[in-house]
Amino acid sequence: MEICVNAPSMFPSVFMPRPLDSHKGTFGTLAIIGGSQGMSGAIVLASTAAVYTGCGKVWAGFHQKTLPMPIIAQHPEIMLACAHELLIREDISAWVTGCGLGLDEDAVIVLEKVLSKSMNAPLLLDADALTLLSQRPQLSTLAQQHSHLILTPHPTEAARLLGISTADIQADRHSAVKAIAQKYQATVVLKGHHSLVYAFDNDTLYTNHSGNPGLATAGSGDVLSGVIGALCAQGIDNWQATCAGVWLHGAAADYLASQIGGEIGLLSSELPHAVRYIRNRAIQQRK
Numbered sequence: 001m002e003i004c005v006n007a008p009s010m011f012p013s014v015f016m017p018r019p020l021d022s023h024k025g026t027f028g029t030l031a032i033i034g035g036s037q038g039m040s041g042a043i044v045l046a047s048t049a050a051v052y053t054g055c056g057k058v059w060a061g062f063h064q065k066t067l068p069m070p071i072i073a074q075h076p077e078i079m080l081a082c083a084h085e086l087l088i089r090e091d092i093s094a095w096v097t098g099c100g101l102g103l104d105e106d107a108v109i110v111l112e113k114v115l116s117k118s119m120n121a122p123l124l125l126d127a128d129a130l131t132l133l134s135q136r137p138q139l140s141t142l143a144q145q146h147s148h149l150i151l152t153p154h155p156t157e158a159a160r161l162l163g164i165s166t167a168d169i170q171a172d173r174h175s176a177v178k179a180i181a182q183k184y185q186a187t188v189v190l191k192g193h194h195s196l197v198y199a200f201d202n203d204t205l206y207t208n209h210s211g212n213p214g215l216a217t218a219g220s221g222d223v224l225s226g227v228i229g230a231l232c233a234q235g236i237d238n239w240q241a242t243c244a245g246v247w248l249h250g251a252a253a254d255y256l257a258s259q260i261g262g263e264i265g266l267l268s269s270e271l272p273h274a275v276r277y278i279r280n281r282a283i284q285q286r287k
């Protein structure tokens with residue numbers, strides 16, 4: 001299967017070799033908050049994607065009273081905390097929230113705290129965080145005041161944000177992504193076949209051509225959040241991190257489809273290894 005190769009030259013900051021004198025602090029600390037009871041997998045997927053995308057340190061912050069596990073057995077490098085513990089740390093370079101967060105009153109409080117705490121850092125909102133924004137005017141107002149915001153809605157989340165139907169979104173995806181970006185003064189990914197990226201402060205519409213229907217599987221959006229969040233934590237600006245993250249995620253799915261003989265049965269948990277391979281390969285090819 002053909003893998004789109006032009007994106008690495010479009011987003012050079014993402015495809016640079018590491019400086020020889022770099023250390024883990026060079027590549028940032030990402031906090032991912034979500035994973036309410038029964039949805040722990042969502043932030044495990046996002047956190048795993050973040051470490052495979054080269055983030056220096058990754059915290060998974062579970063929106064639960066106690067940790068659902070002492071360690072992620074497959075990935076002991078990921079640090080675990082409950083959401084309220086993570087929210088008092090001062091060393092976070094970028095934040096992701098929403099994956100499996102839930103929609104209850106406690107989730108509203110967590111989201112409000114994340115929005116306030118992260119005002120000067122990149123913040124990506126996905127999944128339940130987007131649904132909460134569409135339901136709670138006070139959260140929407142806080143989000144509109146955030147100066148480094150990335151939103152990654154699927155078409156139904158986009159519909160909720162604009163108060164229209166999913167069919168309306170799909171009928172004019174270009175207008176929809178621009179309207180959300182303007183409404184929230186944010187960088188927005190409208191997910192799906194040929195995901196679109198648009199930023200309120202940049203008149204460029206990026207249409208992504210990597211990816212395939214193998215991505216139509218639970219958790220693939222959580223992986224995307226971890227990939228983009230990791231690039232932000234590495235100091236890459238929101239526009240390049242978002243566009244390149246979307247491209248890497250799709251290119252990883254294309255690579256996996258070529259390895260497994262098609263698009264059926266692709267697992268979200270397989271994507272992070274492939275993202276690592278695609279990013280490293282693109283860096284080698286640019287040398």
Ligand SMILES: NC(=O)C1=CN([C@@H]2O[C@H](COP(=O)(O)OP(=O)(O)OC[C@H]3O[C@@H](n4cnc5c(N)ncnc54)[C@H](OP(=O)(O)O)[C@@H]3O)[C@@H](O)[C@H]2O)[C@@H](O)CC1
Pocket residue numbers: 038039040041042043098099100101102127128131154155156157166191192218219220221222
């Ligand atoms: N392992 C885990 O722990 C996982 C946890 N997860 C967590 O689950 C939580 C709920 O997330 P969610 O996205 O399932 O619910 P919600 O926002 O109500 O959207 C569903 C509605 O949207 C529609 N729809 C979706 N995509 C569409 C499209 N492309 N185009 C058109 N329509 C589309 C869809 O349509 P339908 O399927 O009915 O056709 C349905 O109506 C959230 O916290 C998330 O992080 C998941 O990440 C999975 C892995």
Ligand SMILES: Nc1ncnc2c1ncn2[C@@H]1O[C@H](COP(=O)(O)OP(=O)(O)O)[C@@H](O)[C@H]1O
Pocket residue numbers: 127154191192193194195210211212213214215216217218219220221222223224249
């Ligand atoms: N048919 C498709 N072609 C290309 N990409 C797809 C397709 N279906 C889904 N995707 C991608 O997979 C991801 C799905 O995200 P999302 O709907 O949030 O899933 P989840 O909530 O299960 O994590 C998005 O990045 C989307 O662009």
